[in-house]
Amino acid sequence: MKEVEMKKINEPSREIPITNETSVLVVGGGAAGLSAAIAARRMGCDVTLIEKYGFLGGTLTSVTLGSFCGIFTVTEDSIKPVVKGFQEEIIERLKMYNGVSEAKRWLKTASVPYDTTSFKRVADELVEEAGVQILYHTLAVSVIKEHNQVKGVIIENKNGRSAIMADVIIDASGDGDIISMAGGEYSVGDNGITQFPSSMFRMVNVNTEKLSSLSREEVTEYFQKAVNDGYPLPRVAGGIHLNPIDHVVHLNVTKVSNEGEVPINPLDTSQLTYAEMEGRKQVFLYERVLQKYVPGFEKARVIDIGPSIGIREARLIKGDYTLTSDDVLSCRKFEDAIACGAWPVEMHDSGNKTRWVWIEPGNFYTIPYQSLIPARLENVLMAGRNISATHEAQASVRVSAICMAMGQAAGIAAYLALSQENQVRHISVEKLQKLLLDNNAFLP
Ligand SMILES: Cc1cc2nc3c(=O)[nH]c(=O)nc-3n(C[C@H](O)[C@H](O)[C@H](O)COP(=O)(O)OP(=O)(O)OC[C@H]3O[C@@H](n4cnc5c(N)ncnc54)[C@H](O)[C@@H]3O)c2cc1C
CATH class of the missing domain: 3.50.50.60 (FAD/NAD(P)-binding domain)
Known part of the structure; x- marks a missing residue:
């Protein structure tokens, strides 16, 4: 070229x-x-x-x-x-x-x-x-x-x-x-080779009682089922943390890379721009999956996404x-x-x-x-x-x-x-x- x-x-x-x-x-x-x-x-x-x-x-x-x-x-x-x-x-x-x-x-x-x-x-x-x-x-x-x-x-x-x-x-x-x-x-x-970044977000209206009865492994199984059904989730094991605010949870589940799992260059602004947009797309993909597959999330929705993608x-x-x-x-x-x-x-x-x-x-x-x-x-x-x-x-x-x-x-x-x-x-x-x-x- x-x-x-x-x-x-x-x-x-x-x-x-x-x-x-x-x-x-x-x-x-x-x-x-x-x-x-x-x-x-x-x-x-x-x-x-x-x-x-x-x-x-x-x-x-x-x-x-x-x-x-x-x-x-x-x-x-x-x-x-x-x-x-x-x-x-x-x-x-x-x-x-x-x-x-x-x-x-x-x-x-x-x-x-x-x-x-x-x-x-x-x-x-x-x-x-x-x-x-x-x-x-x-x-x-x-x-x-x-x-x-x-x-x-x-x-x-x-x-x-x-x-x-x-x-x-x-x-x-x-x-x-x-x-x-x-x-x-x-x-x-x-x-x-840097660690992959993630967009982090919180969801509100979560039935935290139902969620608390699930193990981390069970949540992974629900995510895996969604993947088997065709939802392209980049991660099936992630952290869902109860927030100090009632019925709010914080989710660490997204993962952004370039095609072929090539790491994002965190010092390149076009790559960061792509990562921000891709990260937000993933957030709403997870919202759909959580509502459909994971007990406790039926009525939940995204209330905020971190202003910046997370660079590890x-x-x-x-x-x-x-x-x-x-x-x-x-x-x-x-x-x-x-x-x-x-x-x-x-x-x-x-x-x-x-x-x-x-x-x-x-x-x-x-x-x-x-x-x-x-x-x-x-x-x-x-x-x-x-x-x-x-x-x-x-x-x-x-x-x-x-x-x-x-x-x-x-x-x-x-x-x-x-x-x-x-x-x-x-x-x-x-x-x-x-x-x-x-x-x-x-x-x-
Ligand atoms: C997706 C993700 C999930 C994580 N999960 C957890 C978790 O659950 N718990 C946990 O404890 N840790 C977690 N971490 C790790 C941890 O949060 C961070 O590594 C840590 O907080 C970094 O702190 P820091 O002060 O070194 O850097 P940063 O938090 O990156 O702070 C650097 C600051 O410098 C400012 N800055 C940068 N450049 C300039 C400049 N040129 N001029 C002026 N200001 C500038 C930035 O705006 C920022 O405020 C996570 C990290 C990521 C990315």
Whole structure:
């Protein structure tokens, strides 16, 4: 095929205002960024948080999830937290608004259902109370770099283009946007193979009593029957979570790929556009199937779809240490542990079921501080689903509770780095661990 040369144009250079100078700049207000911003601010830092949407929570609210995963290590007779700190605080605050339910067991794990709208309210309250300076509807588009330091971030919003200068920057964009713009090394999933995205949705008017009497296997059988009858469902095993709001359930059942189960490229806008539209088509296909085949859904209908399709994995940044599936599955305890996790490797790839690889019941692994430090950059930290991890390890650490725990650690580490000429590598990890414990985090 003849290659068409892309036409190009020169963008003229221009002077832009510096609209803010801050000690700590957090890019992205998802589970990790929200937690990082509040942690750094509570240590007394001057903190600015920028977020491209008009609310906080990231995947938790812009995709919407059924429940907070990754809080517990579970055995047949116990459910014990391995993530506390900021996650516990969020749950306590959500309880004030009936925005959360008790932990529920499912498969070999347990998670905590929450209501997305209540989460937005609680997140606003917490940043306001902490005194974090927040800019919504603001996209980080470029960096100002000198040697190995990122001196600032160029932003765009309705006011135009401007710069925020910062001493320490935390990349909590989920996609590693800042570090990639700063020339940091990364891979996109496993050599371009990323986990498949899903559109998430909630249904109302569900007879939750009837639904609760069904096992996960029975729901899978109903979906399989629909497939046998000609409904092209991409997944027959998925999560249906009771919401804290009566007769509402949250569904994690769709799965989007290109033809031939080729993964979506999460960094390509045309692919994302296709994924959004295909995801919504799938939502309404599942609505029809649920109404027709699954007891309890006879009168149910879709009440909302997450404003954005859910991207499980994009850039995995190369850090001083890359967490591996061996570390996760062998429950490795690092000396420089700053967060813990017990979530299985949960892989959404080809085929109509999710692949689960479980860790030892009752045990947990740790995440080392080095996985939060991007290679070669001096004053940048990362937290959340873009940390330095292999494709398989990321399939465990990416869940929201673990992202919050990493965020809390990155926020406190940023505070420590400010007294070390912003060199994130030179902080005392022992001090970081002590401060995390003082702030109710769980560490071994
Ligand atoms: C379909 C799906 C289902 C899932 N199910 C569950 C579940 O049930 N339970 C669970 O615990 N976890 C679940 N997860 C995983 C988990 O929700 C996410 O991995 C986790 O919340 C990621 O948090 P984060 O803060 O690292 O990133 P994100 O949530 O992606 O947050 C990044 C934030 O940065 C903002 N941003 C990005 N780029 C820029 C930029 N350039 N400038 C400004 N802002 C920017 C984004 O708008 C976003 O708010 C699921 C994930 C997906 C995709």
